[in-house]
Amino acid sequence: MRLGILLRPALRAILAAGLIAACAYETHERRLTVAPEPVPCADGTPGSCLHVTDALGDSWITRLDEIEGFTYEPGFTYELLVEDPTEAAEIEAASPPRPKLIEVLSRQASGAANPGKGAELGRTRWLLSALAPSDRPAADWAQSGITAEFDVPGERLSGFAGCNDYSAALTLSGAGMEVAPPVATRKACPAPVMALEQEYLERIAGASAFAVSGDRLDLSLSDGSGMAFQAARP
Numbered sequence: 001m002r003l004g005i006l007l008r009p010a011l012r013a014i015l016a017a018g019l020i021a022a023c024a025y026e027t028h029e030r031r032l033t034v035a036p037e038p039v040p041c042a043d044g045t046p047g048s049c050l051h052v053t054d055a056l057g058d059s060w061i062t063r064l065d066e067i068e069g070f071t072y073e074p075g076f077t078y079e080l081l082v083e084d085p086t087e088a089a090e091i092e093a094a095s096p097p098r099p100k101l102i103e104v105l106s107r108q109a110s111g112a113a114n115p116g117k118g119a120e121l122g123r124t125r126w127l128l129s130a131l132a133p134s135d136r137p138a139a140d141w142a143q144s145g146i147t148a149e150f151d152v153p154g155e156r157l158s159g160f161a162g163c164n165d166y167s168a169a170l171t172l173s174g175a176g177m178e179v180a181p182p183v184a185t186r187k188a189c190p191a192p193v194m195a196l197e198q199e200y201l202e203r204i205a206g207a208s209a210f211a212v213s214g215d216r217l218d219l220s221l222s223d224g225s226g227m228a229f230q231a232a233r234p
């Protein structure tokens with residue numbers, strides 16, 4: 001009888017531990033709303049980010065690729081059903097796991113595009129300050145002298161690529177952007193400068209979205225990286 005009494009607390013502890021372990025592997029679903037226009041990333045890294053709100057009204061800023069399986073297109077408000085990572089996955093993963101898209105519940109055009117956005121993009125000449133991630137030192141990009149000028153009505157991007165001048169066809173849709181492969185002049189410069197220029201020209205052709213905040217311009221690239229520019233002084 002005494003043995004049975006002693007075993008009961010142990011059995012309860014085992015059952016409780018099992019329940020806790022089971023809860024660690026439970027999945028949780030959430031509804032999220034993704035705003036139609038990208039915004040500059042909160043941590044200051046190059047590129048633009050998403051403004052997301054959950055059903056409780058909590059909102060935050062996150063990277064474009066934060067939700068696994070979700071492809072974002074600027075100019076649309078999205079209602080998403082996602083599955084959050086389990087507690088066990090968060091503990092076991094080498095890097096923070098991402099929420100997974102279950103279903104796009106709705107995708108609605110945000111209405112008339114903000115006419116100020118294109119004008120804001122084209123109001124000045126922009127000086128490259130960062131490109132990340134990149135195998136090249138951040139200082140190389142910040143000191144490159146690379147510029148970008150957006151002729152919104154003429155649908156043209158042009159600028160200085162570090163050694164040569166360049167230009168490319170430009171298409172804007174809300175906060176979305178498409179840049180054709182640039183054409184550049186053929187001046188020769190030292191090899192490090194040319195290598196930096198070639199990488200910039202290749203990667204600017206992957207620009208997919210932009211966000212302007214004061215004197216800062218962020219471009220999101222299709223490979224998940226980003227560029228940051230500062231308004232050039234007159």
